[in-house]
Amino acid sequence: MSTSSDLADRLQSYLGPAGVITDWRDLESYAVDWRKLFPGKPACVVRPNSTEQVAQVVRICREAGVPIVPQGGNTGLAGGAVPDASGTQVVLSLNRMAAIRNVDPIGMTIEAEAGCILKVAQDAASTAGRLLPISLAAEGSATIGGVVAANAGGVNVLRYGMTRNLVLGLEVVLPDGTIANGLRRLRKDNAGYDWKQLFIGSEGTLGVVTAAVLRLLPRPKHSVTALLSVPDPDAALTLFGLAQDDLGDQITAFELISRTSLDLVARHAGLKPPIAEGEWFVLIEAASSLAGLREAAEAMLGSAFEREIALDGVIAESGAQAAQLWALREHVTESEAREGKSVKHDVSVPLTAVPLFLVDVGKALADEVPGTRVNAFGHLGDGNIHYNVLIEDGHDAGAVNRIVHDVVASHGGSISAEHGIGQYRVGELVRYRSSVEMELARKLKLALDPQGLLNPGKVLSP
Amino acid sequence: MSTSSDLADRLQSYLGPAGVITDWRDLESYAVDWRKLFPGKPACVVRPNSTEQVAQVVRICREAGVPIVPQGGNTGLAGGAVPDASGTQVVLSLNRMAAIRNVDPIGMTIEAEAGCILKVAQDAASTAGRLLPISLAAEGSATIGGVVAANAGGVNVLRYGMTRNLVLGLEVVLPDGTIANGLRRLRKDNAGYDWKQLFIGSEGTLGVVTAAVLRLLPRPKHSVTALLSVPDPDAALTLFGLAQDDLGDQITAFELISRTSLDLVARHAGLKPPIAEGEWFVLIEAASSLAGLREAAEAMLGSAFEREIALDGVIAESGAQAAQLWALREHVTESEAREGKSVKHDVSVPLTAVPLFLVDVGKALADEVPGTRVNAFGHLGDGNIHYNVLIEDGHDAGAVNRIVHDVVASHGGSISAEHGIGQYRVGELVRYRSSVEMELARKLKLALDPQGLLNPGKVLSP
Numbered sequence: 001m002s003t004s005s006d007l008a009d010r011l012q013s014y015l016g017p018a019g020v021i022t023d024w025r026d027l028e029s030y031a032v033d034w035r036k037l038f039p040g041k042p043a044c045v046v047r048p049n050s051t052e053q054v055a056q057v058v059r060i061c062r063e064a065g066v067p068i069v070p071q072g073g074n075t076g077l078a079g080g081a082v083p084d085a086s087g088t089q090v091v092l093s094l095n096r097m098a099a100i101r102n103v104d105p106i107g108m109t110i111e112a113e114a115g116c117i118l119k120v121a122q123d124a125a126s127t128a129g130r131l132l133p134i135s136l137a138a139e140g141s142a143t144i145g146g147v148v149a150a151n152a153g154g155v156n157v158l159r160y161g162m163t164r165n166l167v168l169g170l171e172v173v174l175p176d177g178t179i180a181n182g183l184r185r186l187r188k189d190n191a192g193y194d195w196k197q198l199f200i201g202s203e204g205t206l207g208v209v210t211a212a213v214l215r216l217l218p219r220p221k222h223s224v225t226a227l228l229s230v231p232d233p234d235a236a237l238t239l240f241g242l243a244q245d246d247l248g249d250q251i252t253a254f255e256l257i258s259r260t261s262l263d264l265v266a267r268h269a270g271l272k273p274p275i276a277e278g279e280w281f282v283l284i285e286a287a288s289s290l291a292g293l294r295e296a297a298e299a300m301l302g303s304a305f306e307r308e309i310a311l312d313g314v315i316a317e318s319g320a321q322a323a324q325l326w327a328l329r330e331h332v333t334e335s336e337a338r339e340g341k342s343v344k345h346d347v348s349v350p351l352t353a354v355p356l357f358l359v360d361v362g363k364a365l366a367d368e369v370p371g372t373r374v375n376a377f378g379h380l381g382d383g384n385i386h387y388n389v390l391i392e393d394g395h396d397a398g399a400v401n402r403i404v405h406d407v408v409a410s411h412g413g414s415i416s417a418e419h420g421i422g423q424y425r426v427g428e429l430v431r432y433r434s435s436v437e438m439e440l441a442r443k444l445k446l447a448l449d450p451q452g453l454l455n456p457g458k459v460l461s462p
Numbered sequence: 463m464s465t466s467s468d469l470a471d472r473l474q475s476y477l478g479p480a481g482v483i484t485d486w487r488d489l490e491s492y493a494v495d496w497r498k499l500f501p502g503k504p505a506c507v508v509r510p511n512s513t514e515q516v517a518q519v520v521r522i523c524r525e526a527g528v529p530i531v532p533q534g535g536n537t538g539l540a541g542g543a544v545p546d547a548s549g550t551q552v553v554l555s556l557n558r559m560a561a562i563r564n565v566d567p568i569g570m571t572i573e574a575e576a577g578c579i580l581k582v583a584q585d586a587a588s589t590a591g592r593l594l595p596i597s598l599a600a601e602g603s604a605t606i607g608g609v610v611a612a613n614a615g616g617v618n619v620l621r622y623g624m625t626r627n628l629v630l631g632l633e634v635v636l637p638d639g640t641i642a643n644g645l646r647r648l649r650k651d652n653a654g655y656d657w658k659q660l661f662i663g664s665e666g667t668l669g670v671v672t673a674a675v676l677r678l679l680p681r682p683k684h685s686v687t688a689l690l691s692v693p694d695p696d697a698a699l700t701l702f703g704l705a706q707d708d709l710g711d712q713i714t715a716f717e718l719i720s721r722t723s724l725d726l727v728a729r730h731a732g733l734k735p736p737i738a739e740g741e742w743f744v745l746i747e748a749a750s751s752l753a754g755l756r757e758a759a760e761a762m763l764g765s766a767f768e769r770e771i772a773l774d775g776v777i778a779e780s781g782a783q784a785a786q787l788w789a790l791r792e793h794v795t796e797s798e799a800r801e802g803k804s805v806k807h808d809v810s811v812p813l814t815a816v817p818l819f820l821v822d823v824g825k826a827l828a829d830e831v832p833g834t835r836v837n838a839f840g841h842l843g844d845g846n847i848h849y850n851v852l853i854e855d856g857h858d859a860g861a862v863n864r865i866v867h868d869v870v871a872s873h874g875g876s877i878s879a880e881h882g883i884g885q886y887r888v889g890e891l892v893r894y895r896s897s898v899e900m901e902l903a904r905k906l907k908l909a910l911d912p913q914g915l916l917n918p919g920k921v922l923s924p
Contacts, residue, residue, distance in 0.1 A: 106703040107813035107845070129707065151652055162650060164659075165627055180898050185812035187844040188624060188879040190613055190663055192891050192921060193903045197626075197659035201652055218710040241568040245591065248680040248751025249711075289710025292754030350647035351569035382649040383569070417650040429654050436642050441655045447909035459654060 004043040004088065007064050011046050011090075014056060019096075021045040030071060030091045031082060034141075038079035038423060042069070042091040049096040051171060051179055051210045058208065059177035061090055067453045068092050070204035072114065072146025075138035077346075078422025080203040080458050081146065089456075092208060094145045101211070103128045108216040109168060109185045114145025114209050121214070130216035133160035137330075145209040151201030153418030158381035159252045160217065162418070163200065169213030170196035175206070175449035185213050198444065203420050204455040206448045220287035223252075224297040225322035228304070228313035229278030233355040235309040236282050236380060240351070242309070246300040247286050250293065254381030255283040256354075261332045261377045268335035271328055274314045282310075282380070283329050285322075332377050336388055342375065343389045343400045349413035351383040358385075361407040365389065369400055384417040405432060421459045430461065466505040466550065469526050473508050473552075476518060480558075483507040492533060492553045493544060500541035500885060504531070504553040511558040513633060513641055513672045520670065521639035523552055529915045530554050532666035534576065534608025537600035539808075540884025542665040542920050543608065551918075554670060556607045563673070565590045570678040571630060571647045576607025576671050583676070592678035595622035607671040613663030615880030620843040621714045622679065624880070625662065631675030632658035637668070637911040647675050660906065665882050666917040668910045682749035685714075686759040687784035690766070690775035691740030695817035697771040698744050698842060702813070704771070708762040709748050712755065716843030717745040718816075723794045723839045730797035733790055736776045744772075744842070745791050747784075794839050798850055804837065805851045805862045811875035813845040820847075823869040827851065831862055846879040867894060883921045892923065 005022075012020040021027055022044045030045045032038065043066065048054045061068050067089045071081040083089035094114040100121060101111040105128040112121050118139040125132040134147055136154035146152075148170065152163045160166065169183040182196050199207050230236045236256055243251055259279045265271050273281070286297060297315070304310040316322035336342055349357045358376060365372055373390040389400045405415045409432050421429050430438060438460075445452070445460055456462045467484075474482040483489055484506045492507045494500065505528065510516045523530050529551045533543040545551035556576040562583060563573040567590040574583050580601040587594040596609055598616035608614075610632065614625045622628065631645040644658050661669050692698045698718055705713055721741045727733050735743070748759060759777070766772040778784035798804055811819045820838060827834055834857055840847040851862045867877045871894050883891050892900060900922075907914070907922055918924045 104812070104814055106699055108706070109812070151656070153650055153652070157650060161627065164656070165623065174902070178898050180902055181896065182899065184874055184876065186810045186876050186879070187813070188615055188619060188810045188846045189876040190615070190880050190882045191876045191878040191887070192883055192895055192899070193906060194613070194626070194659070194663050195899065195902050195906070197656070201656050218706040220710055237568055244570070244680045246751060248682055250752065288752060289708060290712065290750060290752045290754045290758050292752045296752050348648045348650045350566070350571070351649070352566055384650045412646055414646065414648050414651040414653045416653040418652050420652045421654055425653070433654055434643065436640050437644065437654070437657065440636070440642055440657050443909050444655060444657070447905050
């Protein structure tokens with residue numbers, strides 16, 4: 001403990017009183033993730049206010065042999081940004097580095113510091129007439145640094161890709177305390193290894209993201225939202241193909257929702273879908289700068305009804321109606337929580353494997369853990385299903401988890417589509433990724449962080 | 463030499479006679495790049511026909527301590543895929559691994575082996591009603607493996623991004639001869655480090671790409687092509703902003719062409735632009751699945767004329783007319799070659815810096831190497847300018863090169879937007895990238911290829 005407090009003193013003498021938190025009452029929001037699944041205990045929290053300060057903090061901690069846990073908005077779902085319970089890890093919060101350095105509506109870029117709140121960056125882009133298309137539930141608290149470090153997904157991935165696709169430049173403090181400045185605003189740059197890719201999605205285990213240049217997109221002027229009932233997930237896939245044919249890359253969202261999901265929303269949120277019948281539903285949104293989007297969408301849906309790949313449907317007549325349709329989707333998670341205990345999975349499989357995946361995992365669960373109920377919904381257009389299993393007392397959550405992930409693996413899928421590994425899935429990653437891939441990851445970790453001081457125990461077991 | 467021929471024997475006994483080429487007459491097309499700038503001399507050329515054979519070749523060469531140069535279609539512009547002149551390097555050609563393993567028009571993916579010709583993959587996607595949007599001059603010879611290893615750009619980057627944005631899965635033989643199989647067909651996968659990013663664009667220096675899963679896109683049904691004269695590059699930028707506002711992300715190309723470029727095309731290719739006057743020209747193409755594209759484009763151009771950011775213009779009335787407009791752009795390089803000697807640059811700067819970059823570099827050249835003429839054209843929408851300088855006898859090509867790249871650096875640009883570093887720009891990369899970035903690159907190289915046997919001397923100096 002004396003080492004810890006010596007270190008806190010050294011950090012405080014460098015950063016000043018505002019730069020270090022040691023009082024337990026002020027530490028708590030940094031110590032535990034927001035779902036309260038991973039309670040940790042930091043040695044202290046440091047809050048540098050410049051890249052140079054971040055670098056110096058990393059050097060001081062390195063000299064002392066003390067592990068660092070980088071943290072943004074602490075909105076992660078895998079415990080990747082909170083310390084362990086040893087009391088020896090330093091949380092490095094980026095929340096005092098929150099400036100937007102530049103918005104360029106012609107060059108279509110935004111440069112922001114790591115601690116900038118995602119929503120603030122979205123608003124700055126919007127004010128400049130452009131779109132920062134990273135959009136997720138936690139956008140009011142999540143930070144640019146966290147979004148980059150986690151390679152965040154969200155509701156616009158189908159059209160705009162994951163965060164990785166939008167990162168043009170990155171500034172990173174390396175584990176040895178040097179600053180790698182790659183804050184270039186270039187759409188094309190094939191001059192040498194694209195090292196920034198390593199840090200995107202590596203959850204703070206290879207370096208501390210301190211600033212990023214992100215790509216902006218044009219803001220679409222027209223949008224169409226529709227809710228449809230479909231005979232089954234196979235028909236939903238055929239409908240997806242038809243939508244690609246007729247609306248092209250203007251489709252923003254293609255969400256699959258099960259009857260169970262809508263029943264939960266009706267029961268707990270009091271929201272009723274405008275379509276009474278059906279076992280499976282699809283929520284489609286498309287947006288474009290071109291007029292003629294709605295006509296094309298109506299023609300596409302007409303053809304879907306004719307081919308009986310859609311059975312019933314509603315097109316929103318206003319923004320308010322579109323919001324009502326989205327509310328059905330957005331209340332699924334909360335309604336599930338009110339229903340009782342569940343085992344959650346954020347998985348992806350190849351798009352065309354989704355129907356068979358649903359059948360296979362349903363069968364395996366019915367056989368091996370009878371009495372559970374399935375609440376499946378998610379981003380069908382991305383092959384990303386939130387496959388949540390409602391359990392009762394006596395059901396083995398670990399067994400459920402294993403069954404779902406084994407079926408995911410059998411379809412060539414991923415056990416973490418967008419939430420990352422953090423500390424939550426570290427053990428499972430080893431089970432589902434090949435030893436060659438794990439060895440490659442360990443080589444990269446060792447090359448960049450030979451002392452293992454950066455976010456140890458996350459992504460890779462220590 | 464006996465070692466070389468021993469090795470060739472070992473390789474031949476493993477691969478069979480079709481798998482190894484040692485006769486000089488058959489070696490030549492593998493030994494020299496197609497521009498004949500980098501004549502090399504391989505120990506031999508090996509042509510494995512499976513991933514396992516590639517792995518075994520790498521193991522055999524490793525044991526013998528012999529360097530390997532991976533090669534696809536040998537269409538690179540930086541000498542990255544040809545051996546040095548020592549006679550000791552083995553060229554590993556992927557051209558017998560050319561299968562398309564799968565095309566999925568609903569899941570929107572194509573899986574192909576490294577030696578598959580880009581054009582063949584494009585056609586397979588097209589037959590399935592989808593678009594593989596990587597398109598470049600060498601597409602009839604370039605291979606999927608080469609395109610991935612080079613992170614190829616081309617004419618669709620503005621809309622679809624570089625090759626990196628389209629790679630979903632990758633299979634790579636590592637320098638130690640193990641096979642890393644990441645051939646996943648997933649749109650979202652945040653399970654561990656995304657190691658495949660390291661190999662994309664690293665020009666065969668970290669591993670041998672043996673197969674890839676690429677993302678497909680919908681095929682647009684409508685397109686519009688227009689050639690405009692603009693007062694200056696600043697106006698071209700303003701026009702770009704207007705086009706983003708009005709046509710959104712449906713713009714496929716936004717090319718800047720100088721008067722000099724069109725004069726060269728008129729003189730040497732006999733093609734005359736349909737617009738007589740002007741110093742600067744913009745070629746715009748947009749494509750969409752939605753009708754209404756042309757009306758939106760016409761309205762946008764009307765507003766551009768009104769605001770005097772465009773002076774004169776022609777919209778193609780047919781596919782043939784569109785092809786005529788594109789022919790003006792496509793004949794620039796060839797016409798330049800007929801004019802005489804030139805020093806070529808493939809540079810990028812932030813989009814909004816392009817006008818000032820053009821002014822700055824023009825001034826510096828006029829001051830320091832008087833009498834040269836500038837042929838500037840390129841992908842303005844990507845900030846990527848092919849800034850070529852026509853020189854006469856007595857002009858110092860090295861000085862021209864240095865001046866252009868120094869001005870690029872002063873604007874935060876890149877000395878290689880899409881062509882890569884290969885052996886051509888190895889020395890310059892060290893000059894223009896920070897020591898921290900170079901050190902990071904060397905760490906990665908050392909971690910993956912400690913013996914330095916994979917494509918030595920490319921990207922990084924040996």
